[in-house]
Amino acid sequence: MTDPIPVRADSAPECRTCGAGAPVDEHFCPNCSRILALGRHGDYFTFLGLPRKLTLSAADLERRFRELSRKFHPDYFYNASPAERLASLERSSYLNDAYRTLRHPVSRIEHLLAIEGMPAAKSETEGAKVPPSLLEEVFALNEELDEIREQRESGVDPTALHARLEVARDPIDRKREEHETRLNELATRWDSQEQASPQDRRATLEALRERLLERNYINNLLATIDREVESLSALRLADAGSGSGDVQ
Amino acid sequence: MSHVVGIDLGTTNSLVAYVKNGVPEVIRSSDDALVPSVVSIGEDGTIFVGREAQRRLLTAPSRTVYSVKRFMGRGIDDVRDDASLLPFTIGGEPGGVIRIGIAGREFTPPEISAFVLKELKHRAEEFFRAQGEFDFEVDRAVITVPAYFNDAQRTATRDAGRIAGLEVLRIINEPTAASLAYGLDKRNRGTIAVYDLGGGTFDISILKVEDGVFQVLSTNGDTHLGGDDIDNLLVQMVLADIAGSASPAELIQVIRKAVIQAKLDLSDADATGIRVDPSPVLPNGYQRHITRAEFEALIHPLVERTMAPVRQALDDAGLEPGDIDEAVLVGGSTRIPLVRKKVAELFGRTPHTELNPDEVVALGAALQADILISGRREMLLLDVTPLSLGIETMGGVTSKIILRNSTIPASGREMFTTGVDNQTAVDVHVVQGERELATDCRSLARFKLRGIPPMPAGLPRIEVRFQIDANGILSVAARELRTTIEQTIEVKPSYGLTEGEVERMLIESFEHAEADFEARLLIDARNEAESVILATEKSLRHPDLDVVAAELKPGELERIRVALSDLKQVMTATEREVIHEKTHVLNHATQHLAEVLMNRSVREALAGRNVTDI
Numbered sequence: 001m002t003d004p005i006p007v008r009a010d011s012a013p014e015c016r017t018c019g020a021g022a023p024v025d026e027h028f029c030p031n032c033s034r035i036l037a038l039g040r041h042g043d044y045f046t047f048l049g050l051p052r053k054l055t056l057s058a059a060d061l062e063r064r065f066r067e068l069s070r071k072f073h074p075d076y077f078y079n080a081s082p083a084e085r086l087a088s089l090e091r092s093s094y095l096n097d098a099y100r101t102l103r104h105p106v107s108r109i110e111h112l113l114a115i116e117g118m119p120a121a122k123s124e125t126e127g128a129k130v131p132p133s134l135l136e137e138v139f140a141l142n143e144e145l146d147e148i149r150e151q152r153e154s155g156v157d158p159t160a161l162h163a164r165l166e167v168a169r170d171p172i173d174r175k176r177e178e179h180e181t182r183l184n185e186l187a188t189r190w191d192s193q194e195q196a197s198p199q200d201r202r203a204t205l206e207a208l209r210e211r212l213l214e215r216n217y218i219n220n221l222l223a224t225i226d227r228e229v230e231s232l233s234a235l236r237l238a239d240a241g242s243g244s245g246d247v248q
Numbered sequence: 249m250s251h252v253v254g255i256d257l258g259t260t261n262s263l264v265a266y267v268k269n270g271v272p273e274v275i276r277s278s279d280d281a282l283v284p285s286v287v288s289i290g291e292d293g294t295i296f297v298g299r300e301a302q303r304r305l306l307t308a309p310s311r312t313v314y315s316v317k318r319f320m321g322r323g324i325d326d327v328r329d330d331a332s333l334l335p336f337t338i339g340g341e342p343g344g345v346i347r348i349g350i351a352g353r354e355f356t357p358p359e360i361s362a363f364v365l366k367e368l369k370h371r372a373e374e375f376f377r378a379q380g381e382f383d384f385e386v387d388r389a390v391i392t393v394p395a396y397f398n399d400a401q402r403t404a405t406r407d408a409g410r411i412a413g414l415e416v417l418r419i420i421n422e423p424t425a426a427s428l429a430y431g432l433d434k435r436n437r438g439t440i441a442v443y444d445l446g447g448g449t450f451d452i453s454i455l456k457v458e459d460g461v462f463q464v465l466s467t468n469g470d471t472h473l474g475g476d477d478i479d480n481l482l483v484q485m486v487l488a489d490i491a492g493s494a495s496p497a498e499l500i501q502v503i504r505k506a507v508i509q510a511k512l513d514l515s516d517a518d519a520t521g522i523r524v525d526p527s528p529v530l531p532n533g534y535q536r537h538i539t540r541a542e543f544e545a546l547i548h549p550l551v552e553r554t555m556a557p558v559r560q561a562l563d564d565a566g567l568e569p570g571d572i573d574e575a576v577l578v579g580g581s582t583r584i585p586l587v588r589k590k591v592a593e594l595f596g597r598t599p600h601t602e603l604n605p606d607e608v609v610a611l612g613a614a615l616q617a618d619i620l621i622s623g624r625r626e627m628l629l630l631d632v633t634p635l636s637l638g639i640e641t642m643g644g645v646t647s648k649i650i651l652r653n654s655t656i657p658a659s660g661r662e663m664f665t666t667g668v669d670n671q672t673a674v675d676v677h678v679v680q681g682e683r684e685l686a687t688d689c690r691s692l693a694r695f696k697l698r699g700i701p702p703m704p705a706g707l708p709r710i711e712v713r714f715q716i717d718a719n720g721i722l723s724v725a726a727r728e729l730r731t732t733i734e735q736t737i738e739v740k741p742s743y744g745l746t747e748g749e750v751e752r753m754l755i756e757s758f759e760h761a762e763a764d765f766e767a768r769l770l771i772d773a774r775n776e777a778e779s780v781i782l783a784t785e786k787s788l789r790h791p792d793l794d795v796v797a798a799e800l801k802p803g804e805l806e807r808i809r810v811a812l813s814d815l816k817q818v819m820t821a822t823e824r825e826v827i828h829e830k831t832h833v834l835n836h837a838t839q840h841l842a843e844v845l846m847n848r849s850v851r852e853a854l855a856g857r858n859v860t861d862i
Contacts, residue, residue, distance in 0.1 A: 066461045073628055074657065074718045078417065078620045089717060093659040100654060 016083040027071065027091065035072065037083070038090040043115040044098035052115075054108060054187035065099040106215070109187070109208055116205055121212035131214040134221075137171050141221060144168045145228060158235045165232070169225050176218050183211050250385040252417065252621050253372050254425075254613025256392050257361060257405065258285055259317040259448030259474060260580065263607060264368040264389075265614035272429060272611040272618075275375045278779065281607055283371065287363045288312035289351040292822055294767045297367040300775060306505065309335035309497040311351045315476055316364075318448045319346045319357040320408070321401035323743045335497030343691070345743055358408040358745060359753055365391075365412035366757075388415040390617040392609050394449040395421035396469030396557075396634045398680050399692050399722050400743040406721065407745050411753045417620050419719040422446070423453035424631050425612025426578040427462055429603060438573030439465075441561075443591050443599065444609075445554060446579035448474040452558045454565040454572075463630040466564035466653045468557035475511075475581040478547050482507035485546065486522060490534060499529040506534075514543050515583045544586045551590055558594065564653050575599035580606050630655050633716050640677040640686035649714055652682065656716050664710040670702040676712060678724070691742040692722065701731050773824040777815055777831045784812050784838050790845060799844050804837075811837040 020031035025042045028035055045052045048064050070076075072095055077088040101107045113121065130138050145168070148161050190204045254272070256263045261282035265274045274281045280299075288301035289311045296304060304312050313336050319327055324340045337349040347354045369386050376384035391414075393405050402419050409416035423442035437458045444451040451469040455462055486503050506524045513520035519539040526533035562569060575595045581587060582605050591599050603611070619627060633656050638648040649660035664674050674697045681689030700708050709729040716722050745753075787793070788808070797805065811834040818826050 066459060066463075069461065069630060070625060070628055073630075075418075075619055075628060076623055076625060079623070089657050089715070090659070092718075093657040093715065096655040096658055 016087070017081070027068070035077070035080075035084050035087045035091060037087045038094055044101055044111055045115075047094065047098050048102065050102070052112065053191045054105070054112060055191050056102065056108075058103070061099070061102060065095065068095050105183075105187070106212070109183075109212060112190075113205060113209055113212075118205055118209055121209050121216070131210070131217055133214060134175065134217060137175055138217075138221065141168055141172065141225075145224065148228065152232065152235065158232045162229065162232050162236075165225060165229055169222070172218060172221050172225070176222070179211065179215060179218060183208075183215070186211060250383055250387045251372065251376055251381075252388040252390075252617040253368075253386055254390045254392075254610055254615065254617045255365065255368055256422070256425075256607075256610035256613060257317065257364065257408070258609075259315050259446055259476060261285060261447070261606065262364050262368055263610040264372045265607070265610040266372065267614050267618035270618075272614040274607050274610055275372050277371050277374070283364065283367055284314075285317065285361075285364050286312060286314045287316070287360050289353065291351075293351075294770060294822070295363055296771060297363050300771060300778070303778075305335075305501045306498070309501045312336070313348055313350055313355075313360050315448055316348070316357050316360040318472065318476070319348070320361065321357075321398065321404035321743050322346060335501060343742060345745060356745060356749075356753075358404050358411055358750075361405070361408035362411035362753070362757065365389075365408055365414060369412060369414060387413070388417050388617070388621075390418045390420055390613045390620070391416055392420055392422045392425050392613045394444070394446070394469060394471055395423050395451040395453050395464075395467040395631075396449070396471050397421075397720075398471075398635055398690050399637075399720070400690065401471065402719060402721050403744050406719065407750050407753075410750055411757055413754070413757065416719075417617055419721065420613060420616050420629065421451070421453065421464075421467070421631055421720075422609045423451045423467070423576075423578060424455070424462060424464060424629055425610075425616065426576060426603075426608045427453075427455055427457070427612070428615050428627065428629060429608045429612035430576055430600060439567065439571055440574045440576060441558075441572045441595060442576045442578060443554070443558070443582065444469075444578035445581040445587060446474050447581070448472070448476045450474060450554050450557065452554070452561045454561050454567065460627045461630060462627065463655070464632045464653075465567075466561045467632055467634050468561040468564070469634070470553065470557060473550065473553055474579070477550055478511060478581065478584075479504055479508055481546055481550070482511065482522070486524075486534065486536070489536065490530070496529060498527075502527060502529065503534075510538060511543070511584075514538070514540050515585060540585070547584070547586065551584075551586055554587075555590070555594070569595050572597075577601050578605050578608055631718075631720065632656060633658060633720055635680045635690075636682055637678070637680050637692075637714060637716065637722065638686075638689070639712075640679060644686050646679055646681070646684060646686050646689055650716060654716075656720055657718050658716045660714045662712050662714075664697065664708075664712060665706050666700065666703070666708050667705055669705050671705065672700045672702060673698045674700065674710065678714075678722070693724075693742055695724065697726055700728055703730075770822065770824045770827075773827040773831070774819060777819060777827050780831050780834055780838075781812065781815060781819075784808065784834060787838065787841055787845060788812075792845070792848060796841075796844050796848055800841065804840065808834070808837045808841060 015029035015032060015034060016037050017034040018029060018032035020029060025046050026036060043052070048061070048068070050056060050061075050064070069092070072088055072091040074085065074088045074092060077085050080088070101111050110121065144164070148164055148168075152158065152161055186204060186208050190201075190208065193201050193204060251266065253275070254265045256265075262285045263274055263281050263283065265272050267273075283298040284302040286298065286301035286305065288296040288304040288308060290296060301312055302314075305314065319338065323343055324338065324346055325342055327338065327346065338346055339349060340347040345356050347356060348360060369389075372386045373384050376386070389409060391405055391409055393402055397405070406416045406419055423444045426444065427440055427442050438456075440455045440457060442451070442453045442455065444453075449469065449471045450473040451467065453467040454465045456465055457463070483500060483503050486507060487500075502524055506522050510520050510522045517540070519537060522534070522536050522538055524530055524534040572595045575591055575597060577588065577591065577599045582591075582601070588599065588601075615627070616629065618624065632653045633650060634652060636648045636652045637650040637660070638646040639662060641647045647662070649662050650658050664676070666674060675694065676697060677686060677694050678692045679686045679689035680692050683689050697710055697712070700710065707730070710726055711729055712724060712726040714722060714724055811830070815827075815830040815834045818830050821827060
C-alpha cells in the first residue's frame, strides 16, 4: 500500500521506451521490441488473440493464457526499466482479468455485452422485476415459502418441512436447466451471425441480456431456498441438543 | 556481485537457502539449518537470536520473544486469547500495530522479525565469506509467507525485510515455494495439493502444473493454527495436572520445552514420558506417561480443523479429492502420524515427504530468487490472492472488487461520487475478507480522496484503481474522470507501519550496526562456548566413562570438570576475550578424553558391535 502506482495516461498508444507508434493491440513494440504500456487497449478477446465469439475451447484459452503469462509476468522484468516494470504489471493484471472473465461462460457473455455497448445486466431496478418467463413459478414458490416459514415458527417438525422445500425446489431447478439450454442456443446463434445485419446481431445481444437478468433471478430464488434449508438445519441441530464440536 | 537468498521466515524456525548452479541448497551453520525464530534481549541490551535466544526462554523468559509471526500485521484485539500463555507483554492501541514489551523496551512485530532476518543474512554472509567469495554481502532476498496471509501481514513481512537491510525481491507463498522445490513440473503435469502445517499457520494450496507453469487454482488456510496450538494443548494438560499452583512464565517455559520433546518423540514412538525436572518453580518436578493414542485424541479436533479449509479450496478450484494427482506435505507439524494419515485418507494417496518438510520452503524461495535475478524462464509461479478485496459501502456492507483466488497481479476499479454539493473529499475504507459486513472483514486501510473539484452532488466521477502486485500486496490510485485531476491518496495502513516509521527503524538499525557488530562477536563466542560445554557434558555422561577412566591421567577428569565449571561461570560475561580463553582451556582439557572415547568406539566397532550401540 506504500507504493501507489502511477496513474496511466489515457491517450498514449506509443512505446514509452523508444517513442515509436504501435497498434493498439500489440503487446510488444514493433520497433524496439520492449513491452508496451497498456495505454488504450482493446477488449479481452482481442487481447488474447481470439475472435469475438462465445464458443471457445477451454484448452486453447488456457494455452494462450500460459503463453502470454510467460511473456508479461513481472518475474521476468525484475531488472528492466521502471516503465517496462509498470507495463509488465499492468499487462499481466489485464491478462489475468481477461482469462478469468473469458473462462466462465456467463462472465464471457457479460463482457461481450459490455464491449458491444449494452447496459449491464445487473441493474437494481430491472433485477427486482420478475421476468415474464418465471411468473408462474415465482408465485407458487413464494406461497410455499411463506407457509413453510409460518409452520417452522409454530414448531412443526423441521425434517418434514425440509422435504417440502426439496419439492418446492424442483420446478426452479428445471427452469434453470431450461435456461442453460436457451443460453447456449443464443451463444451459438451469436457465433454464426458474423455476416448478419446489425439489427439481427443487436436482437441476439438483447436476448442474451434478457437471459442474464433471468439467470440472476433464478439464482436469487435458489439462494432463498438454500437460506431456508439452512435455518431448518440449524433448528434440527438445536433440537438434537448436541453441543457443537467446534474448537474455535 | 552481492548475493541473493531465499528465506523461510517461520513461526518456530527460520532458514536461508541459495542456488548454486541451478540447484537450491540450505545454508547451515555447524550442520544446523534451523535458526529458531526467537529473539531475546540481554541485561546489557545485547540482542540474542536463534539457539542462544531459545535457551534464554528458560533463563530469561520475560526478556525473550518467540512465535512473533503470529503478531505480524495484526491488532491487539486479534491476539488477546494468545496473550495468557505468553511470557512477554503485548500492547498497543486498539486498531493499531501491536507493541511487544520486553526488557523495558517496546518493539513492533516487524522489528522483532527483522532481528531474525538479520541473523539469517549474517549466517549467509559468513557462509559466502567462508567459500572465499570476494563480495559476500547478502542484500536481496525472497521471503516466504503463509498463502493465507492477508495484505497487512504481507506488508509487515516486507517491512521486516527492509528494516533488516534487505531488498525484498518478492514475497511468495510457502506452499507454492514448496511445490517449486519439489520440481513437480519435471516429473508430472497434473493437479497438486500442498498441505502445509507449520508452527503457527496452516495453508492448503491447489495447483495445476503444465509446461513449467505452476498455476495456483485456489488457496485457503488458517493463519492461527499450527504446532504452537498443539503445544498449548499439552501445556494446558500439564498445568491442569499441577492443579492449584500459579503458572509463572518460567514454569510455562519449562513445561513447554518438556511437552515439545514428548510431541516429537510421539512421531516415532507409541508412548513416551513428559518429564519436568524439579526446579525452584516446580520443587517436586513433574512426570507423566503419554501414549500416541492419548496424544491423537487430544489433537484430533485441531487436525480436523484443517479439513474445512481443504474442502473449501477444492470447492473453489472446482475439484473433488479424487482429482488430485499428487499431495505434498510441508511444515514440521506434518511429521505427526495422525496428520499424515488424515491427508492420505482424504486424497486417497500417500503424500510426498521426500524433502525435509522444514527445509522445502526455503529451497523454493531460493529458486524463485534465482528466477528473478537470472531471468530464467523455465518455471513460472502464478499465485492467487487468498482473500477478496473490497470497500465499505453504504450501510457498512462490503462491495467486493477483487475476488479471492484471483491470479495475481490483479487489478480492479470502483467508481465513487459525492453525496453533497461542493463536497471536495470522500472517505474510502478498504477491507479484505469474505464476509458481508465490513466490520467482519479485516480493515486494511482508510484514506481520503481529496481535491475533488466543487460540483453538484453525484456529478464527480472518481475512479479508484486497486492493484495487487505479484507479492499479493495492494496499492491504490485514483483520479476524477470529468476533470482527469489526479487525486492524492494518503493511505493509513490499519495494522501496519507507516512509510516514515519503516524509514526510521531502518536508520536506527544502521545506527546500531556498530554496537550490533560487537554484540555479534560476543554471541559467536558464547555459541562456540555453548557447543564445547554441550560436547563435554555429553562425554562426561558417556556410559563407558568408568571403563575408560583407567586410560586417563591422574586428575584429568577433575581438571575437565573445573575447566567446565569455569567456562560456565563466565558465560554471561560481556568480555568475549574471557569467554574465548575459558573455551580454549576446556577444549584443550578434553582433547585427550575425546581421543580415548573415539579409540574405544573404533575398537568396539571392529569387534563387531555396531557403532550406534556405543
